[in-house]
Amino acid sequence: MYDMKALYQAQSVSDAVALRQTHPEAHIIAGGSDVLVQMREGKRAGVELISIYGLDELRGVSLEEDGTIRIGSLTSFSHITRDPIIQQYINVLGEAVDQVGGPQIRNIGTIGGNTCNGVTSADSASTLHAYDAIVELTGPDGVRRQPISEFYIRAGKVDIREGELQTAILIPKESYADTFGHYIKYAMRNAMDIATLGTSVNVRLSADKKTVERVRVAFGVAGPVPLRAKTAEALAAGKPVSMELTEAFSQAVKEDINPRDSWRAAKDFRLHIAVESARRAFIESVKLAGGEL
Amino acid sequence: MEKHVMQYQTVHFNLNGRAVERTVDVRASLTDMLRNDFRITSVKKGCEVGECGACNVLIDGEAFNSCIYLAVWAEGKRIRTLEGLLGPNGELSDIQQAFVDEAAIQCGFCTPGFILTAVEILESGREYTDAELRKLLSGHLCRCTGYENILRAVKKTMYRRLGKTVD
Amino acid sequence: MSKSVGKSVTRVDAYEKAAGRAKYMDDLCDRSALVAKICHSTIAHGYVKSIDVTAAEAVPGVVRVLTCFDVPQIPFPTAGHPWSTDPHHQDVADRLLLNRHIRYYGDEVAVVIAEDEVSAAQGIRALRVEYEELPFVLDVQKAMEDGAPQLHGKYPHNILAHTDIRRGDYEAARKEPGLIKVEGWYDTPTVQHCHIENHGCFAYEEAGRVVVVTSTQIPHIIRRVVGQALGIPWGKVRIVKPYIGGGFGNKQDALYEPLCAWCSTQVGGRLVKLECSREETFVSNRVRHAIRTHIISYVRPDGTLVARKFEAFSNQGAYASHGHGIVAKGMGAFPQLYPCDNLECDSWTVFTNRPSAGAMRGYGIPQAMFAGESHIDDICKAIGMTPLAFRRKNLMPVGYVDGFSKNELYTDTFNQCMEKGMAAIDYCRKFEEYQNQTGPVRKGIGLAVFWYNTAVWPISLESSSCRMVLNQDGSLQFQTGETEIGQGCDTAYSQMVADAVGVPLSDVHVVSTQDTDVTPFGTGAYASRQTYIGGFSIMQTAVALRERILNIAHEQTRMPVGNLDLVDGQIVHKSDGRVLKSLGDLATESLYSLEHSQHITAETTAQIKSNAYSFGCSFAEVEVDIPMCKVKLLNIINVHDCGTLINPALAEAQVHGGMSMAIGYGLSEELKFDEKTGKPLNNNLLDYKLSTFMDHPALQAAFVENPEPTSPYGTKALGEPPACSPAPAIRNAILQATGVAIDCCPITPHVLYRQFKEAGLIKD
Secondary structure (H helix, E strand, O other): OOOEEEEEEOOOHHHHHHHHHHOOOOEEEOOOOOHHHHHHHOOOOOEEEEEOOOOHHHOOEEEOOOOOEEEEOOOEHHHHHHOHHHHHHOHHHHHHHOOOOOHHHHHHOEHHHHHHOOOOOOOOHHHHHHOOOEEEEEEOOEEEEEEHHHHEEEOOEEOOOOOOEEEEEEEOHHHHOOOEEEEEEEOOOOOOOOOOEEEEEEEEEOOOOOEEEEEEEEEEOOOOOOEEOHHHHHHHOOOEOOHHHHHHHHHHHHHOOOOOOEOOEOHHHHHHHHHHHHHHHHHHHHHHOOOOO | OOOOOOOEEEEEEEEOOEEEEEEEEOOOEHHHHHHHHOOOOOOOOOOOOOOOOOOEEEEOOEEEEHHHOEHHHHOOOEEEOHHHHOOOOOOOOHHHHHHHHOOOOOOOOOHHHHHHHHHHHHHOOOOOOHHHHHHHOOOOOOOOOOOHHHHHHHHHHHHHHOOOOOO | OOOOOOOOOOOOOHHHHHOOOOOEHHHHOOOOOEEEEEEEOOOOOEEEEEEEOHHHHHOOOEEEEEEOOOOOOOOEOOEOOOOOOOHHHOOOOOEOOOOOEEOOOOOEEEEEEEOOHHHHHHHHHHOEEEEEEOOOOOOOOHHHOOOOOOOOOOOHHHEEEEEEEEEOOHHHHOOOOOOEEEEEEEEOOOOOOOOOOOOEEEEEEEOOEEEEEEOOOOHHHHHHHHHHHHOOOHHHEEEEEOEOOOOOOOOOEOOOHHHHHHHHHHOOOOOEEEEOOHHHHHHHOOEOOEEEEEEEEEEOOOOOEEEEEEEEEEEEEOOOOOOOHHHHHHHHHHHHHOOOOOEEEEEEEEEOOOOOEOOOOOOOHHHHHHHHHHHHHHHHHHHOOOHHHHHHHHOOOOOOEOOOOOOEOOOOHHHHHHHHHHHHHOHHHHHHHOOOOOOOEEEEEEEEEEOOEOOOOOOOOOEEEEEEEEOOOOOEEEEEOOOOOOOOHHHHHHHHHHHHHHOOHHHEEEOOOEEOOOOOOEOOOOOOOHHHHHHHHHHHHHHHHHHHHHHHHHHHHOOOHHHEEEEOOEEEEOOOOOEEEEHHHHHHHHHHOOOOOOOOEEEEEEEOOOOOEOEEEEEEEEEEEOOOOEEEEEEEEEEEEOEOOOOHHHHHHHHHHHHHHHHHHHHOOOOOEOOOOOOEOOOOOOOOOOOOHHHOOOEEEEEOOOOOOOOOOOEOOOOOHHHOOHHHHHHHHHHHHHOOOOOEOOOOHHHHHHHHHHOOOOOO
């Protein structure tokens, strides 16, 4: 039994927006794998909840006319991993969310919840950053779209305004076309764990596979929010594929990341793992793209 | 302290093949409803935060930890628990029998949850490698068996259902 | 006669558990129960100055708020040991039901009893507790320093106990020229049992007595402790133990049974349920003792051990619980496993402001084997001898007899176990192949043996009782005070009973539930004692029952008793095996006889004044990814000599579970505390890294069966031994792979990063 003050079950997105306006103090609950746990801990005890879990219109992955991949915010991790569109165009995202918790968590957990709770360790977040995902929010004034890097304000805080709810994650075609990516979740065990560090790399190689046209690398738990290592990205762009480049690229990630010391892991350890993970994820991405190293 | 306004809701769903309805406190988890209102003893409480898998049930064919699932979300769903696997005369299903035969049961507390995830795996009709099976079963913690005999039970049942020889 | 012992028969409780019908504590609790929740301290050391209960009492649904100012001032012990009538051997009575003197972060200060769990939780949050804080100490050696915070008045420097062993002359012997000195410190962590069913219980009053239904390993001991804690005659307490979702030693302690019983008495005997959350289970039940061990060995170049020093510092945490018994058992293994003429051994058990340490699978031996077996491989590295050759030379020889326990090594168990393990894992070839590797990813293979002894004699009482009741149809029920907690004793016992009485297994019904009103006395599940100890009382009771049966058979058939036998449920002529009548016919006639009606039962108590060594080994093969600071366990095997196997399939399963626990011990599990506040940091199943399905390779278990001469069934300890040697085997495999001698477990990536940097394998 959860200590909640009231539960409002939204019947549609517009109903959810209306409930948000009527009950501004209420918390949104999607799959509940974070919200309910925090209620039990006492952190959110006694709050009002707006449940959007029943909104099937927010489930599923589709390809829009301009090639944008649209992921409904309530799409569960397991459904993202199994989705043919994801597998064809942005398989690394499916692989990343396939490492969240365990199977039952991947059945209840949603990509919307994973991004809206604003935690840096979210397994989807680094890949979404590495693909410059767009967050779609629906509110009283209609739809608002925002780059994911701006959506995260600080640890645990995202830019959801009064009356709004997140309705989709969008990946523009320009961002994912001809890219190949690899995600490394560094954790203390192989299942049921949160990332000590999450590293997502994707590359686009030249037609002859000899040159890095574009590379993106993003980390979770390398700062208070997920972040890109743009110095490393700039360093590698346009350079010939080589082990020297791999080394330089992976060392350069240290320029932009700022992990902290915590009981879960020390800063110097996280920095060390970040460099090694960047190196391995880069190599794997290049290989997936058909390059040779 | 803010007072909770008592809220009840009638939930209609299918439990182990039977249409049921119950009026429940909206604060109840699915674990609460199944254990308290239906006296389903196979749904166990081990952590109540979705980490151990002891409360696992199948909802529309997928495995969920019922401890972090609101009872009211069951509306319209098809929910299966271990009790639903038994035959009309109490016969164990093949996967339950395999857990018995492979000595995959010790204290028995994690057993129902594991078996239901195994059902989801088996009903996919696919053949999995050991590594894939380990991953598919990784949402359950067991402290007695080291998982070894559980893997054997699931694997043997998978092969049998696929009509393949069991090693 | 069809023999049941030795066969892999199906567990007697398998159907109930596979069908989800087996009833555990909460399944039996009526839904009308009041719910009790505990308010735990948010400081690690100090005093409760006051508790304002006004707001809590005003929460709708709250029935009663009880605080540390309300409880009886009767200190009681909690350890699940047999009681001793000698005051010097009694467990330390340092507990109250709720505490004003706070000794760890999470200590019990108040309890709220409410109509439902939400009201109880709201009541807890509404309590206003005012503390007077004192400095606290978490580290075992710091707690022994002058000026360290003192936890208990009676124990200067927080030392609960210190014991030693002296043999020969260590100081003189170590001066021998040409000796190589090997010295190491080995740290083991605070870990928790993590049975999947948390501890919980419910209590109510009936006919002027208090009844507690509880998830425990030791119902008869709990009865005594509840009586002591409440200050009531022990006969006024009734304990019922249903199916248990695992225990591993945590439930070999009085946990919240006394508090729950007292709560019921404070609300007019109403039904009160007290269930631990997972978070409480981690902190406010029991943990394994973290032990820091210091070993110095002086060795000749040929591998002869000349002089050895052993010091162990055992972190007891806040309350005495099982106390010094744990580290003392570990120290006791040291002179026996590798006999050496000149020894100085000391061990200390020390209070700190951590959760109370109690019994946990292995009872000090996993710690001692991690230190001792790691040290052996450090010696091997120092003198250039292989781990196998050193062990063959120095391990306890056949014929060794321990002066205290009178245990004897009857057979060449260690070599037999090692041979079997080596063959299965291809040890010698891999050992050669993995020598002197370079590169970022390397493999290694490691070996560790273990020492274990069965049961608790001669330190404590060993006794067990058994009752057998023959039904009219010739089937029988039997009961013992020893408990099924998942390990399978109900099944093993049923097999023993079938053979000893002479009936088919299908005619044997075990009464799985212990109810202290009706179950004969036994102390319960611990010390890997039950199969060994229970075997005595089962055999003795079966003999008594058979005697009654055969006497009645004599009455009914007029054949001389000496020519009668009971085989497979049939009364037969010994001379020609002819069946005279079935046991069912005999029992029916006996019970309903108008001339001489008898209900055929037998009950005996066996006191056991023997003990048995149980030995074996582990081999582990690892792959170490040096830049990623990760160890992948590739292969692992345990080999055990636990005597004759009663049920090979269940024995194998038991070994798997112990190995799994030990893999976590070696690589990932550790309960952590905030140095600034003493607060536990990871007391949940997400942050505490117990092995998942994906953290193991296939687990292999093998056995060497040398029948134990002191046991009527040739059996000895198996419950705990599997958890004793895998961690040092893994550690030693990492040593072979990398040359880095890890000084602690769990060997997490953090530890590897630190030690690889120190060794120059990682350069940032």
